[in-house]
Amino acid sequence: MDEPLPLKEAASLYGVKLDRLRRAAWDGRLEARQVGAQWMVTRHEVERFLRDGDRRRKTPSPAVVPKRGACMARIIAVAVPKGGTGKTTTALNLGAALAEQGQRVLLIDFDPQGNLTQALGLRPSELEHTAYSVIKDFLTRYESQIELAIHQTKAGVDLVPTSARLNLANDELAVAIQREFVLQKLLAPIRSRYDVILVDTLPYLGVLVLNALVAASEVLIPLQAEYLATESVALMLDQIQLMRRSGLNPNLIITGILLTMVDQRTIINREAVAYARNTFGAQVPVFTTMIRRSVRFPESQASHMSILHYEPLGESARAYRALAEEVLRATPTQ
Ligand SMILES: Nc1ncnc2c1ncn2[C@@H]1O[C@H](COP(=O)(O)OP(=O)(O)OP(=O)(O)O)[C@@H](O)[C@H]1O
Ligand SMILES: [Mg+2]
Structure with missing residues (x-):
């Protein structure tokens, strides 16, 4: 048999x-x-x-024949309205770890700072097609040309890069018809080609982040392990509620909160981790995996590599692999 x-x-x-x-x-x-x-x-x-x-x-x-929707990529916005919490680092290394596990991954650099683009070794000023150029093009023709901006990278993931010009999109989108839906419409024709699309966002809530939250099926919230950062997570959770209630994205779910830059050697930090787990754990999933503070992260980014390529057997690479497994196992909740 x-x-x-x-x-x-x-x-x-x-x-x-x-x-x-x-x-x-x-x-x-x-x-x-x-x-x-x-x-x-x-x-x-x-x-x-x-x-x-x-x-x-x-x-x-x-x-x-895959069920309709079954082969559509999960679109995960990596978002929290606070600077330097590990959004870009997580988009890059989670993406690389998912790719290592056989997932087809696309990263979208949706932050005009272009940190993700640079960490992957592309020079924003030399790029003809970027997130900005495809938005601009979309606003004149209402047709997605995002394929032009997809670049293959050595990290095993594809990337839609950005440049500082994405700052201009703030004003241009402000007067556009259906301005919150532009990224969703841009991604629609390529969604079936990937298993996971990760959108790296900028650290304040505005029309670009709103676009990411409308396009996304899920949000992953990186939380720096310190007391002051928890306020920004609360703000993010409120924003997600708003997305659902307003109808802009009624089905938006939370993949989980990820504790980053954890340093278990300090009591303050240990307390902050416990505080975050207690405060948010009952409400939304908090990943078991935590990302410890390590100088390897800035080093790997300066070398234009993911942590998985930079130090494949190191603790930091293992952590992002474990996170990738959790994300794949996750049954995200409302
Ligand atoms: N676990 C970590 N340990 C040590 N350094 C880290 C860690 N994660 C990220 N970093 C470093 O901290 C800095 C900020 O990280 P990152 O750029 O990922 O944050 P971000 O949330 O994307 O910032 P922004 O809001 O400005 O976009 C970077 O220099 C990065 O290399
Ligand atoms: Mg960033």
């Missing part, structure tokens, strides 16, 4: 990359059935797939 087995087991049984089977299952080249969070496949079907090469099945059975 050819009992279906999980894709992971099939990959190791046949000595092929899990990602190859997973992608084939997504787009119907491999007949697989989704049971809960797992894709199941028969040995016979894996052998057929490997024998026929990657040729697409002529008539995919209904079981292999």
Whole structure:
């Protein structure tokens, strides 16, 4: 009897990359059935797939056609209205860790500071197509040309970079029709090509962050482990409520709060971690994984690398891998 087995087991049984089977299952080249969070496949079907090469099945059975929406990327806004809490660091390294686990990842640099763009080794001033240029183009034609701005990077993720010109979008969007929906419309044609899209945002609430929160299905909130930072998280939670109640994004959910720059050696910091867990833990998910303070983060960014490439076996890389696993397991709550 050819009992279906999980894709992971099939990959190791046949000595092929899990990602190859997973992608084939997504787009119907491999007949697989989704049971809960797992894709199941028969040995016979894996052998057929490997024998026929990657040729697409002529008539995919209904079981292999992904449910509508099932192959749409999760869009996660990394957001909190406070500077320097680890938003960009998290977008970069969580993205790299998800890619390492076989996810197709797109990062959007939606902060005119361009830190994410620079950390990935692109020079904003030399780029013809950026988040700004596609917004500007969209506002004249109401057509998404975002593909032009997608760059491949060495971190294993794709990137829509930005430049300081994105500052101009604040004024331009202010007078635009449906100004909060521009990013959502820009992403619509490419959403099915990725598993996860992470949007790095700027540290204050304005029309750009509003666009990110409308486009997003989820929000990940990095919280620096110190007392004063908790106020900005409360503000973020209020903003998320507002997004839901106003109807701008009724289904927006919270992936979780991530404690960053944790330094367990100091009592103050330990207390701040406990305070944050107690204050927010009952309301929204707080990731078990915490990101410790480490000089490796600024070092890796200065070297235009993710922490996973810079120090693959270090504690910081392990932390972002653990976070990626939590994000993949997460059943985000309202
Ligand atoms: N866990 C960490 N340990 C030490 N330094 C860190 C850590 N995370 C981030 N940093 C450093 O702190 C600085 C701010 O981090 P980051 O740019 O990710 O914050 P941000 O929230 O994106 O800031 P902004 O609000 O300005 O966009 C950067 O120099 C980064 O390298
Ligand atoms: Mg940033």
